[in-house]
Amino acid sequence: MANEPDQDFYNRADAIIELTNSHIADSSRGKASASxxxxxxxxxxxxxxxxxxxxxxxxxxxxxxxxYFLEEFRLMLEENLTDYVENYSRYMNANPD
Incomplete structure (x- = not known):
């Protein structure tokens, strides 16, 4: 990211994710993600x-x-996918292979 985010950055992101998650019950993850x-x-x-x-x-x-927006999204997506790869079992409640 262009600037190092502060805690408010993550709080805003978490609030948006929580709102998006609330739509999964009457939709799907894919549709909520697209919206x-x-x-x-x-x-x-x-x-x-x-x-x-x-x-x-x-x-x-x-x-x-x-x-600008595509590059920022790409960097954020790569960072988060790496985080999920490294923490898959913990985030997804999966049993380790």
Whole structure:
């Protein structure tokens, strides 16, 4: 990540995950994940638009925004997948092989 997160970063993330988990009961993990990704994309587009004076400026910075958010997501996903690989039994309540 660009900056080292503070505890509030993780608290916000946990709150969003808890909300997403509450939708699994009447949906599925995959559908909840897809909705979460869409919400993140929509919010990120809004954040990007807030930094621009007009549509032309937003259009000119679109690729830069896409590249930034994709790279940040890739890094976060890799970090979390590595964490799950290293802690699979504990996180998934699975029996070790």
């Amino acid at each position: 979460l990704m869409y919400a993140n994309a929509r919010f990120s587009a809004w954040v990007s638009a807030c930094g621009c004076r007009n549509a032309e400026e937003l259009a000119a910075s679109k690729q830069q925004a896409v590249d």
